[in-house]
Amino acid sequence: MRAYRVAYDGGPYYGFQRQPDVTTVEDTILDALRALDVLGDDEDTPPGYAAAGRTDAGVSARAQTIAFEAPDWLTPAALNSELPTDVRAWASADAPEDFHATHDATSRTYTYYLYAPDASDKRAREALDALAGEHDFHNLTPDEDGTVRTLSTELDRDGPFLVVELTAGGFARQLVRRAVAVVAEIARGEATLDRVETVLSERALSGPAGVAPAPPEPLVLTDVRYPGVRFAVDDAAATSARDVFEQRQVEHARRARVADVLADCGDDTA
Template identity: 65%
Template sequence: MRAYRIAYDGRPYNGFQRQPDVATVEDALFDALSRLGVYERGDDPPEGYAAAGRTDAGVSAVAQTVAFDVPEWLTPAAFNSELPASVRAWASANVSERFHATHDASERTYTYHLYAPDAAEVMARAALDALRGEHDFHNLTPDETGTVRTLDGSLTRDGDFFVIELRAGGFCRQLVRRVVGLITEVARGESSFPKVERVLDADPVEGPEGVAPAPAYPLVLTDVAYPGVEFDADSDARASAREIFGALRAERQTAARVAGTLRDGLS
C-alpha cells in the first residue's frame, strides 16, 4: 500500500468524490491510474483505496491524501504524467495493508482566506473563540448524526484578508464553511454576538436565523495528520507543482488587477 499527498485547484471540479456526468478530482485520479495500466476503470475503486476527505465543489487542497495498492514504480512524478495540471501528486509514503486514509487521520486542517477589509477583527476573534472546543454543531451542518466535534483554530489578519485556520479530528459536512459564515456575519455587524450562542444551543436554528455556508473557493485543505507516517516529497514532482500553481497565482493576480482597473475607471 502507498499513500500519496495530492494538491489540486478545486475550482474546475465538482468536488473531490466521483459523481456521474460531472468532473471531480477523484475521477481525474482514477482516469490517470487507468491510463497508467495499474487499474481497470469500472464501478469499483482501486484495491484498498480510501481518501482523507471529500472536499466540496470548488474547494482546493495541498494535503489531500489517498492510499491504495500500487506497483513500486508509481512515484508521484509517474502519477503526474497522466494527471491534469490542476491535480498534482507531490509526496508519498509506504504504509501497511491496514492503513486507511479516512479512519487513520488524527487531525485535519482547513484554511479559509476571507476577504474582509472592513470587518472587525476583535469580533471575528471573539466569535471563533466561542466556537472552539467541544460542541454539538448540529446548527452548522446538514448532517443529522455525528455533529458533536472538538474544534480548534486561529485567525490572523493579512492585509484585506482574515486567514482562518480550523482544525479537528474530522468535520461534519459544510461545518468549516458555516463556521466561517457565522464569523463573517458577526465581524461585519450583520449579526450580533449572541447569535453564536444561539447556534451552539440545543434548539434548532432555521430559516433567516440559520447560517449559510461561506463560498467554497477560498477554502483549502492544508494538512492531514497521520501518526507514525512519514511522507517523502518527490523533489521533481513538487517543483513541477510549484511551477504550475505559481503560474495560476500570477494569472489570477493579473485578473484581479484588471478588475481593479475596471472598477477604478468607473469611479
C-alpha cells in the first residue's frame, strides 16, 4: 500500500469526489492511473483505494492524500506524467497493508484566506475561540448526522487577509465555510459575539437566521495527519508542482493588477 500527497487548484473542478457528467479531481487521477495501466479499463478504482477528504467544487488542496496498492515504479513524478498541470502529486509514503486514507487520518486542517482588510482581528479571534472545542455544529452543515465535532482554531493576519485555520479529526459538509462565514460577520461588525452562541444552540436556524457558506475558492486543505506514516518528498515532482503554481500565482497577480486599473474608472476626468 502506498499513500500519495496531491496538490491541486480546485477552480476548474467540480470538487474532488467522482460525479457523473462533470470533471472532478478524483476522475482526473483515476484517468491518469488508467493511462499508466495501473488501473484496468473495467476497474473503477485500484485495490485499497481511498482519499483523505472530499473537497467541494472550487476548493483547492496542498495535502490531499490518496492511497492504494501501487506498483513500485509509480513515483509521484511518474503519476504526474499523466496528470494535468493543475493536479500534482509531490510526495509518497509506504503504508501498512490495511491503511485507509479516510479512516486512518487523525486530523485534517483547512485554511481559509478571508479577504477582510477592514475587519477586526480581535473580534475574529474572539469568534474563533468561541467556536473552538467540542460542539454540535448542526447549524453549520446540511448533514443530519455526525454534527458533533471537536474544533481547533488559529488566526493570522496577512495583509488584507485574515488567515483562518481550522483543524479537526473530520469535518461535516460545509462546516469550514459556514464557520468562516460566522467569523466574517463578527469580524466585520455585522453581528456580535452572541451570534456564535445562537449558532451553537439546539434551536435549528433557517431563513435569514441561517448561515450560508463562505465562497469555496479561498479554501485550501493544507494538512492531513496519519500516525506512523512518513512521507518522502519526490524532488522532481515537488519542483514541478512549485513551478506550475508559481506560474499561476504570476498570472493571478497580473489579472489583479489589471483589475486595479479597471477599478479606477471614473477617477480620471481629463
